[in-house]
Amino acid sequence: MTLQISSLEVGYGKRQVVKGANLTVEKGELIGLLGSNGSGKSTLIKTIAGINSQTKGTITWNGGTDLTKLPRKDLAKIVAYVPQSIGLSFGLDIREAVLLGRTPYFGTRPRDEDWAHVDAAMQRMGLDELGDRAVTELSGGQGQRVLIARALAQDPEILLLDEPTSALDIRYQWQTLEVARDVTRKNNVAAVIAIHDLNQAARFTDRVVFLQDGVIIAEGRPADVYSPELIKRVYGVDVELSVHKGFVQVHPLSEHGHAQLGLQSGSSGPIREHRPVTQREYATA
């Protein structure tokens, strides 16, 4: 009952970009895909979505179905994809932009059922308050929410999100990640999210996968796999780790060895307890 990727190889022309990836995603599980720019995150996601085709390996669903051999339309009823960037050229209404998610389900005329999915997805992403504006009149973040709503309307079993939060303000970053996790749990979806924020990944995902140069070099629960060595290896940055409310957090160090964002290091081990600031402390600070 899983999404199973086995020895997957993908390339552009002669260049291999994903080199023998193995990955299993359970239903109801949200996987964070991490890695530096150009490490192959988008390529991997697009291959699962059937946009790129693999040169080797298989992608199976539910133990049997080979997704790479499925007709496009059937694949689209299983897998939904939220692209990394948006390019909007014509002023389609928000509602109709979300309706695009129903494309694999109806012919020329959307049915009541399709509109019901559209309305539900719009409400979930807080789009109904934007009225019937055209997508060209939206801010980058609002447009991103339209894309996520489109994927939700697609009613997928596998949800792929390529950096869905990079254009969003903090409120919608959190809301989007919460929606992603909610959908994963409630609709029992297998979800993969490419994300750059290690702290948010630790906070919201069940497991993370580190991709480097097209190879998966680490995988597991954030608290288990995050280590200063790994992060140094992937991003070339010295960091310090802490635990905040049970979630592991990453703090880049400046040249002087202090966490740039933390209050003060001064601790001995790589992981230190990060106490939440209380109301009183905040007031007297």
Added chain:
Amino acid sequence: MSSVHSDPLHPIAPTGSKPQTDHYTSQKLAITIGFAAVIITALIGIRIGTSGATLLDVLETFWSKIAGTTPTDRATLLKHNVIWELRLPRVLLAILGGAALAVAGVLFQGLLRNPLVSPYTLGIAPAAAFGASLAIVLFGATAGSAAISLVIGALLFSFLNTALVLSLASARQLHATTLILVGIALSQLFGALTACIQYFAEDEVLAAIVRWTWGSVNNSAWYQVLALFVLLALAFPYIRFRSSALNAIAFAGDDSAKSLGVAVSQVRLQTIAIAATLTAVTIAFTGIIGFVGLVAPHIARLVVGANHRFLIAFSAIIGALLLVIADAVGRLVINPGVIPVGIIDALVGAPIFLYLILTRQKAIE
């Protein structure tokens, strides 16, 4: 209404607002009204002309053709013949040509995801012009027998151009930018070839070439009306069937459209072939009528929105209206002379378009 909505336990069921089912009342109304407007302007357009026929004469002509009767007196017979052989094909060619160019415009703009694209972006017009010029040089500048060779020359090179564009761009999976760039290159090539012919041509031939490039419905004939009608009647159901795929390509982009289950390259190839054929056949009959294929889609988007399910039909209506009216104006202004429809079209259309760009930004963005 639907079970998803009434189910209070459904985690993502919206509350309050009633689901909007598939109404699109205003779009359907606009198309109905537009269709009626085309018929009315057509009837007026048939009337306008040198012989001063009345609306009754027009209807009488229809009736006698349907009933198969021939009027007894010579004056009526002459009037009927003028209406049937000259006015009617002319107006119908304007309607069908306008519709075909507008539909091609919508398809090209959507498929190439670019509002600045017209039916001529892939270089069909310069190619057709070269074909027509070649025919004029080879078979002489006079009308009559030359007319059919002009049509064939223009058609041949339009198709050659389209085949070249598609096969060259398919090396890059028919990406929108590649198609546009290949189109630009071939436009330049055929433009230069035509310029060569013009450079060495005699005055008479040169005049004929220039006259062809103005674009008009002056040489309309029933076979042309019939050909375009059949073409549109075949193309339209297919395009309509593809309207949601077109929406996905135009509004979500190639990658997302693929993830929405659309066979992007296949749809793009088929639809471009259709749009190119519509364009090629139309301009083979009329010469290069500019503007309508660019502007009609934009005007239509302002009225019915960007959804191709309605946009295609309504663009066809706007295109038809633009050309019928432009042709009528062209026949009225210097009566009994005729200004080619391609010229009036741009003269009248440019200010309208400018007005729309500057006041209604939404549709052009």
